[in-house]
Structures are given as structure tokens and as C-alpha cells.
Amino acid sequence: xxxxxxxxxxxxxxxxxxxxxxxxxxxxxxxxxxxxxxxxxxxxxxxxxxxxxxxxxxxxxxxxxxxxxxxxxxxxxxxxxxxxxxxxxxxxxxxxxxxxxxxxxxxxxxxxxxxxxxxxxxxxxxxxxxxxxxxxxxxxxxxxxxxxxxxxxxxxxxxxxxxxxxxxxxxxxxxxxxxxxxxxxxxxxxxxxxxxxxxxxxxxxxxxxxxxxxxxxxxxxxxxxxxxxxxxxxxxxxxxxxxxxxxxxxxxxxxxxxxxxxxx
Amino acid sequence: xxxxxxxxxxxxxxxxxxxxxxxxxxxxxxxxxxxxxxxxxxxxxxxxxxxxxxxxxxxxxxxxxxxxxxxxxxxxxxxxxxxxxxxxxxxxxxxxxxxxxxxxxxxxxxxxxxxxxxxxxxxxxxxxxxxxxxxxxxxxxxxxxxxxxxxxxxxxxxxxxxxxxxxxxxxxxxxxxxxxxxxxxxxxxxxxxxxxxxxxxxxxxxxxxxxxxxxxxxxxxxxxxxxxxxxxxxxxxxxxxxxxxxx
Ligand SMILES: Nc1ncnc2c1ncn2[C@@H]1O[C@H](COP(=O)(O)OP(=O)(O)OP(=O)(O)O)[C@@H](O)[C@H]1O
Ligand SMILES: [Mg+2]
Numbered sequence: 001x002x003x004x005x006x007x008x009x010x011x012x013x014x015x016x017x018x019x020x021x022x023x024x025x026x027x028x029x030x031x032x033x034x035x036x037x038x039x040x041x042x043x044x045x046x047x048x049x050x051x052x053x054x055x056x057x058x059x060x061x062x063x064x065x066x067x068x069x070x071x072x073x074x075x076x077x078x079x080x081x082x083x084x085x086x087x088x089x090x091x092x093x094x095x096x097x098x099x100x101x102x103x104x105x106x107x108x109x110x111x112x113x114x115x116x117x118x119x120x121x122x123x124x125x126x127x128x129x130x131x132x133x134x135x136x137x138x139x140x141x142x143x144x145x146x147x148x149x150x151x152x153x154x155x156x157x158x159x160x161x162x163x164x165x166x167x168x169x170x171x172x173x174x175x176x177x178x179x180x181x182x183x184x185x186x187x188x189x190x191x192x193x194x195x196x197x198x199x200x201x202x203x204x205x206x207x208x209x210x211x212x213x214x215x216x217x218x219x220x221x222x223x224x225x226x227x228x229x230x231x232x233x234x235x236x237x238x239x240x241x242x243x244x245x246x247x248x249x250x251x252x253x254x255x256x257x258x259x260x261x262x263x264x
Numbered sequence: 265x266x267x268x269x270x271x272x273x274x275x276x277x278x279x280x281x282x283x284x285x286x287x288x289x290x291x292x293x294x295x296x297x298x299x300x301x302x303x304x305x306x307x308x309x310x311x312x313x314x315x316x317x318x319x320x321x322x323x324x325x326x327x328x329x330x331x332x333x334x335x336x337x338x339x340x341x342x343x344x345x346x347x348x349x350x351x352x353x354x355x356x357x358x359x360x361x362x363x364x365x366x367x368x369x370x371x372x373x374x375x376x377x378x379x380x381x382x383x384x385x386x387x388x389x390x391x392x393x394x395x396x397x398x399x400x401x402x403x404x405x406x407x408x409x410x411x412x413x414x415x416x417x418x419x420x421x422x423x424x425x426x427x428x429x430x431x432x433x434x435x436x437x438x439x440x441x442x443x444x445x446x447x448x449x450x451x452x453x454x455x456x457x458x459x460x461x462x463x464x465x466x467x468x469x470x471x472x473x474x475x476x477x478x479x480x481x482x483x484x485x486x487x488x489x490x491x492x493x494x495x496x497x498x499x500x501x502x503x504x505x506x507x508x509x510x511x
Contacts, residue, residue: 046358130352130354131352131354132354132356132357135350135356137318137319137343139343139368140372141371
């Protein structure tokens, strides 16, 4: 039987090692991006376009669909309460603020984590199992430099685009519900534009890009640290999704605190 | 004349963290030599090779390649001196065969794209695969993949070439052509080869020396010229190995 001390000790030592490993990975990624700024020809544009196509274009329908449903649901649920005060029209304000500032980027990011985060992890994990990462290393090429920037860039750029679609679809859903309740479309639009400034929209998109950064980084990391066994790829993909969503929640929380402190 | 040592293993324990596979192995590989790693399946040949190419650190002992130990500072320099073909081929699945061979050339030489492409085609021609240049690795056979991987390993004219089971999955004709290619490269460029193979014909044709490992004894059990090992070794396992299973 192992003593509780050695159990706790080994857990702590393992956690410290993981932390160091994550820091090394982030550092190497930063260097990789810095290197690309100085030598743009090093950027693997082919990989980028493929990842971007898969993340952004192939994800448009599902993200918009979820945005639409979200708008519908939010509108129905809030209308039920607001109707008691004869204030159905304020559903549009609620929708606009909720979608642009919070729910649009968040829901889009969760979908992207499920689609692209796991895909990055599976792709890179398979490369690891097939010794392709080892082959890169023995050629003197850093797998991080080679694989991470195109994928992360794709996720960062895909997020704002997808977010816009999710938000517009959500608004469309809300507008549909409100028109059923007798609120004219012009009034809906007026309330939406009045309640959201440019700041809220840009803030939502920047937040989305940050989420994209986290999803890309976490997905690639999970793939690179996959074990070389048969089930490793599945494990890596799962961990990419779970850690991706956790990191999204963390970033969102941090930004919320920051906004509160700055009073925006 | 003193032979130049390219790879030196001194009392090396080979394996993975927490799992020693082979204990206390020592041998040298000299410049221009074709050195074969032998042994039953799972005895640790690929493991020893992974130590030599700097993927895994040795568990204990001393390993030097071209006079240098693998560490952070020497890695870039050593990587330029070696070419590796992995047991699985390890071609990049998202690139065509030609792009696979071109990758190291483009990354490490300043040649124009055209020149890189021509060099890569020449390498593919050497392994008789110019037809497969534009195919993806998933569209060619296992043996063809290995040959593309060999072409890629040779791309930068490395000083030491590591081949993990290059002829497994090849027909006898292609396999013999591969042996000729290895001999030719050694004669022309003075390359050193470390090869894992089980093909006895090939071993007798090209090998200068071999090292044999045994899984159950977790040790290197023989080192020397293949003819000597076959005829003079007292070890039962070595005898069985060279006589295809019979004593
Ligand atoms: N990552 C690893 N961690 C721990 N043990 C491993 C690992 N990879 C391989 N092994 C073990 O190391 C031993 C030697 O494996 P290795 O791949 O070197 O064999 P090999 O001699 O190349 O065999 P083959 O001829 O089948 O390729 C095996 O028993 C294997 O179980
Ligand atoms: Mg092997």
C-alpha cells in the first residue's frame, strides 16, 4: 500500500511537471509566432487555409443554427416574464445585450471547441502515434513551430466570423418570436440598435478571438501530448474539448471581472 | 589509419523512463560503416535507435554522435548530420510524396523552389518512385511509403543514415535495389548507415558489422562481422538466428 504522503507528493510533483510543460509549450508557441512575424514565409499557409475552411466555413450552418435556436429560446423564456409587465418589447434589448456581449461568443466557442479543438487534437495525436512528430524532431524542425501557428491562427480568425453569424441568427430568431407577439420588426431593430453600442459588438468579437486562441492552443497541446497507444487519439480529443471549454469559462470569468473593475 | 568514430555507446542502459529494455550496451560505429542492429521482435532495436537519434535520452551511460552528446545546444547541429527512416515510414499525411521529400530541403537550404523540386525528384527516382510524386501517402502501398521515407532521410545528404527495417514489406527485387543504393551512397558520399533489418541475405551483402540484442537477457549478446557471428559464435541464440531457427 502506498502511504498518503507519497500519494500526495507524487500528485503534487505531477502537477508541477504539467505546469512546467504547459509553460514551455506556451513559450515555444510565442516564439513560433514571433518567428513568423520576422519570416512570414515560414507560415504554413496551406495548413492554415485547410484548418480555416474546416473551422469557419464548414461550421457556419451549425453555429448559425444554434444561434437561431438560442435566440428563439431566450425570446420565448424572457417574453413569458416580461409580458406580465406589458414589456415584451424589451425582449429585444435583453437579446441584443445578451447575445453581443456574452452568449454569441460563448456558444460559438463551445461549438468550435467541439468541432475544431477536438479535430486539432485528433489530427496531431494521429501524427504522434504515426511517429510523424518524431520525424519532424529528428529533422530539426520543432513540431510546435510547424503545427501550432496555422491551426491557432485559423481558430482565432474563424471565431469572430462564426460569432457574427451566431449573433445575427439569434437576433433573427428573437425577431421572429417578437413578431408573433405583435412587436413590429422596425421597433425590434430600433431597440436592438439603441441598446448595443459599437463597443459591445467589438468587445464580443475580441472575446471570441480570445476564445479561439484558447481553443486552438489547447487542441494542439492535447494532440502533442497524446500517448502513443491506440486509444490515445480519442483521449486527446476528449481532453481537448473538456480543457477547451474550461479555458473558455476561465477567460470569460476573467473578462467579466475586468469589465466590472473598469466599469464597462 | 585510425577510423573515425561516428557513434559511441558506453555502458548505455536503453529503455523508457521506468522501463529498462537493454542493459549495459557498449559499441562504436565508425565512419563509412554499415552497421546492423539485430535481434528478435521487441528486443529493443528501435529503442536503441531512438536513443541514437536523440528522441529519448539514455537511461544511463554515455552516448555520443559525431563526438557530441544530445542536448539542447547540440540538437540543431546533430539533426543536420542525421537522416532517419522510421519503422512506420512516418510520412506527413497532409503532403504529397514529393512535398514530403522536399520539406527538409526547403527548410534547410536556400535553394529556389524549382531546384528543391528537382532534387526531390532525383531522390524519388533513386528509389524508383518518380510516378508516385504527386500521390498522397495514403494512396500508395506500405512498401512504397517506406521508399519515400528513405528518400526523405537522404534528402540533405546526412553523414549518418538511420533506417528502421527499410526492407520489411519490399519484394526481393526492390529490396536488392535498395541494398545497391545503400552501397552506392556509401561509396560515393562516405555515408554511415545504422540499419535495423531481419533480412539475412541483405545483411551478408551489405553489413560491415552487426550488434545483436536479446530480449530475455536484456543485453547485447554479440558484436562483429556477420560471417564471424554465423560461423564462430558459441551463443545458441546467435546460431539459431543465423540458421533461420534451426540449431
Ligand atoms: N513508449 C514505450 N514505453 C515503454 N516501453 C516501450 C515503449 N515503446 C516500446 N516499449 C517496449 O520496448 C520494447 C522494445 O521495443 P522496440 O520497439 O525497441 O522493439 P524492436 O526491437 O524494434 O521490435 P520490432 O522488431 O518488432 O520492431 C518492447 O518490449 C516494448 O514493449
Ligand atoms: Mg522496431
